[in-house]
Amino acid sequence: METASAATSTLAARTQNASKIYGMGDTEVRALDDVTVGFARGAFTAIMGPSGSGKSTLMHTMAGLDPLTLGQSYIGDVELSSLNEKELTLLRREQVGFIFQAFNLIPTLSAMENITLPMDLAKTKPDQAWVENVISTVGLADRTSHRPDELSGGQQQRVAVARALASRPEIIFADEPTGNLDSRTGGEILDFMRSAVRELGQTIVMVTHDAVAASYSDRVVFLADGKIVDEMHEPTADAVFDHMKSLGD
Amino acid sequence: MFKMTLRSVFSNKIRFLLTALSVVLGVAFVVSAFVVTDGLRSTFSDLSADIYSQQDLTVRPAAPFGERDGDLPPVPDQVLADVAALDSVVEATPAIFAGEVLVVDDLGNEPETGGPPVVGVNWTGNDALDQFVLIDGVGPSSPTEIAIDVNTFADGDYTIGNEYVVKGPIATETFTLVGTIRFGVDEDVSVGARFTAFEAETAQRFLDRQDAWDEIALAIDGDIEAAQAEITALLPQGVEVVSGDVSQAEFNDSFNEFLGPFRTILLAFAFVILFVSAFLINNTFNIIVGQRIRELGLLRAIGATGSQVRRSVLVEALLVGLIATAIGLGLGLLGARGLIALLESQGGEFPDGPLPLAFRTILVALFTGVVVTVISAMIPARKASTISPMEALQETSSLAESSNARRSIIGAVLALVGIVATLVGLFGSFEDATPRLTILGFGAIVSFIAVAVLSPFLVRPVVGLIGAPIAGAFGAAGSMARRNSLRSPQRTAGTAVALTIGLALIATVTVLAASLKSTVTESLETRVNAGYVVFGELTDAQVGEVAALPGISETSVIGSGEVLLGDDFDTDEVVEAESVNFSDIEALVDTGLTGDYTPGGNHVVLEKNAAEDYGLGIGDDITLSFKNLNTEIFEVSGIYEYTDILDAPVIIDTTTFTTNFAEADAFVLLARGADDVTPAQARTQLDTVFDGDENFEVNDQAEYLESVDQEISSLLSIINIFLGLAVGIALIGIINTLTLSVFERTREIGLLRAVGMARRQARRMIRWESVLISVFGGILGIALGLLFGYALATAIPDSIISGVSFPVGSLITFVIMAIIAGFVAAIMPARRAAKLNILDAISHV
Structure with a gap:
């Protein structure tokens, strides 16, 4: 497994022949169809594709939220299907950060408490200097x-980003993080995410169908019908947009 | 994590309060029960310490068997003389307590009876030994003088120096009031008892203690045990000497015998309330977990383990339980004051003072409040722990309803266990009542849980059916209401189950009461020919007067007391015997007799089942012993069947009764009008004997029926008031669910309003949903109650309940009550739904 060990040095997460199949027989849907992909450490990757292309499924299975039907998925060099529910939880807590489109925060906790929540859950002490740096x-x-209800939508998403960064995870998965925001606020959030990668050395994988959002990333992976159909490095919004049009979004 | 739980508890105060309220009530009941009984117990043990502290030894009648009661022959004068002559005896103070003694005041009123004892005593002036102190005037020292206690003096219209008519146990005479007295040297320790004091010999005569005393208190010089041995040696048979400690312990025991059941009843109600609360808490937590599903999913996604989520729900329950317990403790202390006030309004009087909150009470309160809450939240907590992190990512999500197959299996097993336990409890043979009640209680609890588990299956058919007319009558709002209550059968059933239990208990009790009433009525109507029944402590003089009335043809008095079946005082069985006039009874009551009542005092009549137990028949001999140590052999002359008037296993002739029982009080007089007078005339003559005296209840047959009826009804209403609390809690449960449902459906209601539903319609929709839930709970409860009531009525011996009768009117009332409960519960949630701002509601996530 030379390739695997070589891969671990540079890839934060990857899949090997990953398939996710819902239903059986006539109603069978292949949300992921034999996907092999890796996400480089210290890079900002966007996953794009039309609705139903399998981009969210790819993210969920790679983050250990949803099991694969076939194939393997790795965080670092840990293979997820070998983990039980409890081990998956601990893996998420220690090595994975999440930013969702909405409902990211616990309404009863303050911004700071939300940010340190993963550490509180793990009963570990947050690295105070790092947390302040992130904030x-x-x-x-x-x-x-x-409290979340005292913050604007953009501020809430920034808290979510800060929470994902606070525990210095191996990788952060962001699911349409700007989907609910106006374009200016969304741009700010994407700036923060990019600077987290550039300045703080984090790894972020973002699912989006917004070409402008994708243009903030270092690399775009295109999905259609559960398969990886293309990828683009150092993307611009126009280039991504054109490419998406060709995919028929 | 803990912080989050804490915030979650306090972020929704109303929900929290409603959930906690039911636990608060249950805990308050438990606390009241303990605090009041602890308080009374310590009051009475202080009292007995006061009374007996100065008495080194007490000489008193010995009870050869059974209870120490008025049937023991008193201690003769000679014993007093003998004991007082001993060198070791410093002081010997004889005492009489006998009742009732009523002093008619200047306005012609008598002290109230029926509560604490109203008795006559002998005045000794020795307060160290008998606790009576003079407050005003002088002590009675001549045969015409009396003193009365300060409480009677204050309540009535009395003047020292005036003459008063005094009604005693055997005669009515006139005395001069010369002073007031108090029971208790330092403070009043009468606890509501009323006293009239006479000069010693007058007391013996007027209180029917010819040349005898109820007891003699002794102060001893020197070694008490030696003195006790010395005295024992010279006492005649039937008299004993005991130490002050023994008297004190017996006094406390006799009081505890009364307090025990009192506490048990209060705790039983507390249990019902907590049991109902458990369902409410369970349902509320189920809904809360359902609503926080995205939040909990998010927690799981960012790294909370399943057990962390489960713990957070349990900690929330723990907090609710703790706070509710704290409030319940406070409320329970207040409730205890209320209970004391209630007892005082019934004639008791208690020294003021802090009610003791024992450490044990706090522990029990914590245990019930916290444990009930946490256990009730366990299933929702387990569900919460299985929420998948994917839920955080779903647009809409709801908690999976638990699988029907598993539910029906668990429900069926529980139902089977519950039914078997209930049947064993009802029809099994038990030596004691306690194991029977335990098994019956267990059976009822398991059956109720089975109903809770299975009732979701009934929601669709039952709510569908009763909802149909509502859907028809109230258009879109009505049919939305019906569909909403069908939407989650588990939630509807879970909400209704508290009401089901409350109403099931009420319906059970109501069926039992109705069956009891009809049994009594039937037996009175068909078997009692007496025409008139007088209740009260009847004197021989009064009985003689009634018998002599020209308008009355036959009379019989009924008395009762304990007898021993045999002559071995240590091992033979003690049973209750009733006395009747063997020569007259058959004309007055049809006792279903085989054989006859042979007068003359040599025969007894046995109850049918008892005769079977004893293996005796007509013509057999039976040996009976009495508390005067007399043993006689009787011949069984007849076997009778239980009636409401006569129910003892052994019936003896009045002659036997008066010879062998010291007080031989008759408490019932049966009389039959002569054939040549109208009922009105007979009644008028009868009334002249008792002259409107409140202590005697003169009833003709119809009045007697009515008084029995009323007695049952008032008992029923007291029970139902307490059970009504359970219904109140059920109401809170419905409010809780509806409030949560309205919150949950904010978007949906906003949408309905946007497409044209009027505020009124929104209100109506919620209101009818509430009524559907409560009527579902009500119908289920009443059906269960009928079933339980039927089973219980069948299991209770025919001698008490011979047939089942279903009180249709009451049952209809209960259904109407359920409907009203539904309306009331809907007021707040419906208003909330109607007030929703359409735009805010639609953008609500």
Whole structure:
């Protein structure tokens, strides 16, 4: 397994012949069809594709939220299907960060408490200097004691980004993180995500169908009908947009 | 994590309060029960310590068997003389307590009876030994003088120096009031008892203690045990000497015998409330977990383990339980004051003072409040722990309803266990009542849980059916209401089950009461020919007067007391015997007799089942012993069947009764009008004997029936008031569910309003959903109640309940109550639904 060990040095997460099949017989749907893909450490990757292309499924299975039907999925060099429910939870807690489109925060906790929640759950002490660094990077220094309902949508997403970064995970998965935001606020969030990768050395994989959002990434992977159909490095919004049109979105 | 749980508890205060309220009530009941009984117990043990602290030894009649009661022959004068003559005896103070003694005041009123004892005593002036102190005037020292206690003096219209008519146990005479007295040297320790004091010999005569005393208190110089041995040696048979400690312990025991059942009844109600609360809490937590599903999914996604999520729900329950217990403790202390006030309004009087909150009470409260809450939240907590992290990513998600197959298997097993236990409890043979009640209680609890598990299956057919007319009558709002209550059968059933239990208990009790009433009525109508029944402590003089009335043809008095079946005082069985006039009874009551009542005092009549137990028949001999140590052999002359008027295993002749029982009080007089007078005339003559005296209840047959009826009804209403609390909790449960449902359906209601549903219609939709839930619970409860009631009525011996009768009117009332409960529960949630701002509602996530 030379290739595997070589891969672990550079890839934060990868899949090998991953398939996810829902239903059986006539109603069988292949959400993922024999996907092999890797995401480089320290890079900002976007997964794009039309609705139903399998991009969310790819993310969920890679993050250990949903099991694969066939094939393997790795975080670092840990193969996910070998883990039981409890081990998966611990893996998510320690090595994976999440940013969802909406409902990212626990409404009863303050911004700061939401940010440190994964560490609280793991009963570990947050690295105070790092957390402060993250908070100032996302520009929330004066908002940490606010409750989610006292924050704007953009501020809430920034808290979500900060939470994902706070535990310095191996990889962060973001699912349409700007889907609910206006374009200016969305742009700010994407700036923060990009600077987290560039300045703080994090790894982020983002699912989106917004060409502008994808243009903030280092690399775009295109999915259609559960298969990887193409990829693009150093994308621009126009190039991505054109490519998507060719996929028939 | 803990912080989050804490916040979650306090972020929704109303939900929290409603959930906690039911536990608060249950805990308050438990606390009241313990605090009041602890308080009374310590009051009475202080009291007995006061009374007996100065008495080194007490000489008193010995009970050869059974209870120490008025049937023991008193201690003769000679014993007092003998004991007082001993060197070791410093002081010997004789005492009489006998009742009732009523002093008619200046306005012609008598002290109230029926509560604490109203008795006559002898005045000794020795307060160290008998606790009576003079407050005003002088002590009675001549045969015409009396003193009365300060409470009677204060309540009535009395003046020292005036003459008063005094009604005693055997005669009515006139005395001069010379002073007031108090029971208790330092403070009043009468606890509501009323006293009239006479000069010693007058007391013996007027209170029917010829040359005898109820007991003699002794102060001893020197070694008490030696003195006790010395005295024992010179006492005649039937008299004993005991130490003050023994008297004190017996006094406490006799009081505890009364307190025990009192506490048990209060705790039983507390249990019902907590049991109902458990369902409410379970249902509320189920709904809460369902609503927080995305939040909990998010927690799982970012790294909370299943057990962390489960723990967070349990900790929330723990907090609810703790706070509810704390409030319940406070409320329970208040409730205890209320209960004391209630007892005082019934004639008791208790020294004020802090009610003791024992450490044990706090532990029991914590245990019930916290454990009930946490256990009830266990299933929802387990469900919460299985929520998948994927739920955080779903647009809409709801908690999976648990599998029907598993539910029906668990339900069927529980139902089987419940039914078997109930049947064993009802029809099995038990030596004691306790194991029977335990098994019966277990059976009822398991049956109720089975109903809770299985009732979701009934929601579709039952709610569908009763919802149809509502859907028809109230258009879109009506049919939405019907569909909403069918939407989640588990939630509808879970909400209704508290009401089901409350109404099931009420219906059970109501069926039993109705069956009891009809049994009594039937037996009175068909078997009692007496025409008139008088209740009260009858004197021989009164009985003689009634018998002499020209308008009355036959009379018989009924008395009762304990007798021993045999002559071995240590091992033979003690049973209750009733006395009747053997020569007259048959004309007055049809006792279903085989054989006859042979007068003369040499014969007894046995109850049919008892005769079978004893293996005796007509013509056989039976040996009976009495508390005067007399043993006689009787011949069984007849076997009778239980009636409401006569129910003892052994019936003896009045002659035997008066010879062998010291007090031989008759408490029932049966009389029959002569053939040549109208009922009205007979009644008028009868009334002249008792002259409107409140202590005697003169009833003709119809009045007697009515008084029995009323007695059962008032008992029923007391029970139902307490069970009504369970229904109140059920109401809270419905409010809780509806409030949560409205919140949950905010978007949906907003949408309905957007497409044209009027506020009124929104309100109506919620209201009818509430009524459907409560009527479902009500119908189920009533059906269960009928079943339980039927089973119980069948299991209770025919002598008490011979047939089942279903009180249709009451049952209809219960259904109407359920409908009203539904309307009331819907008020707040419906208003909330109607007030929703359409735009906010639609954008609500």
